[in-house]
Amino acid sequence: MPDRPAADAYSRFQPWRRAFETGFWLAATLVNAVGNSVTVLVDHRRGGLEYAAWEPVVWEWSSGLAWLALVPAIVWFTRRFPLHWDTWWRQLPWHLLASVVVSLLHVLGMVAMRTAAYRLQGTGYDFGPWLPGLAYEYLKDARSYLVMVGMIELYRLVLRRMQGEARLLDAPDAGPPVEPLERPERFLVRKLGREFLVAAKDIEWAQASGNYVNLRVAGRDYPLRSTMADLEARLDPALFARIHRSYIVNLDRVASIEPLDTGDARIHLADGTLLPCSRRHREGLRDRIASAAAG
Template sequence: MTDPAPRRPSAYERYLPHRRWVEVGYWVFFALLAAVGNTITVTMEMTRAGLPFHPAEPAIWEGSSNAVHLLLVPAMVWFTRRFPLHLDTWRRQLPWYVLASGAYCLLHVVAMVGVRKAIYAAAGESYDFGDWPRQLLYEYIKDARTFLGAVLTIEAYRFLLRRLQGEASLLDAPDDDAPPVEPVDRPERFLVRKLGREFLVAAADIESLQASGNYVNLRVRGRDYPLRSTIAALEARLDPARFQRVHRSHIVNLDHVAMIEPLDTGDARLHLKDGSTLPCSRRYRSALRDRAV
């Protein structure tokens, strides 16, 4: 009997090893591009207006501004993950984003001015930001656009990743009076969309589930499909005879557990039949051991 052909990695899986470099490279490249472009523009405008300035000043101003923008990207990534912006949540999240844009501007301006003052002081000069209330308003108008653009970029990138990776959803009851395709309270199948195609995944085929922000990743045949839900809400709808919570962020299909490895900390490590592992916290270890016996 011949061994089955190895599964060909998907485009998403081939991208994963390069993902961190692509993400970091994107933000660094555009920060440098903005700094250089704005430096040239400011130099041309000040020369045209006949204003006195040192040739290095536009580079200091724009370099410091874009360097701080770059340093704030991780905070924006965290914020958008903590308060995800979707069509069904944007009204509820909008006040948080307005407050965040103000905080973003304040952090950007304070850090930017601090960097400029340090550079000027090292050259034996002093930097004057001007009238703070007026300048802050001016900077907020610019920073609000930058903040919005970054949010849209982050969300668009996440959307493309989900499309490439594939998304799952629960099958709902039909709109007419016909009976639902499945019991809505105890789904036996999930609808998966990937690159414009749709197919059904049986709940029994799900190897494990992992919480990821406002999504839960369904692990099916070595691939992950994010589902818009919390892990607690999904746990309540899964078959308790088959699925077991093993960690605050993980649920496992007991049929796919090959071995439970105790750890010195009191926790455990689960080895699944596909060779992957999952953490099992001590809070859930006893319940899992009783189920496995």
């Protein structure tokens, strides 16, 4: 494949990516905590409630810092259970469970910080009855969790679009095609108005994403407008295998298969990537890898 343009937007963004992601969550926490502190303080003063000026600051910052500490876990969880248009209903129960766990951790974290802050002021903090308090906090935290997951998934979608798009080779205007179109050896990848050839064997894995299938090539995702069934039919069955409703993997990239108690499995790739394997495909995949090794 020809060299990619060195100055494309995605490549320029990579050195700043970690700083941008970290800065975004820090800035969001700062703006939200300061804004809410001022708003709560003004509302209490208008209502004639007697609170020290530092108390709303402690409330909002303790909540914001607790959310900030949970960001890495939420990001990891969304990688393990991504919400895509075609699979969201299967992942939704996991996210509902995660929202409960996240809310509980958020409440415990902010209560611990508030208790410590109040003690430094020579007084005590009272969260109130725990059961009603946890229920009340969950109603707010569930919305916050949903917004965070939505922003994370939207950010990943933007990154995928920055990396480019892929399509199957078209038939020529005249004469026979260079290779059979029903099983192309190469795909066309479009990036910033330029097209590059990607060898099919270089595709590490593919993941369904709504009306697209994301092709992972050299650490980058290239959205291909196709269904998983159509893509599977076009890929070489000696090299690629369906491991899940939403995943196809290059067998040459598989390092090991980890069985799970549920009957499913986890696929470990040579680069450390983990992919889900459903029980429906687990035994077939194991047999194919064993046959390939014996051959």
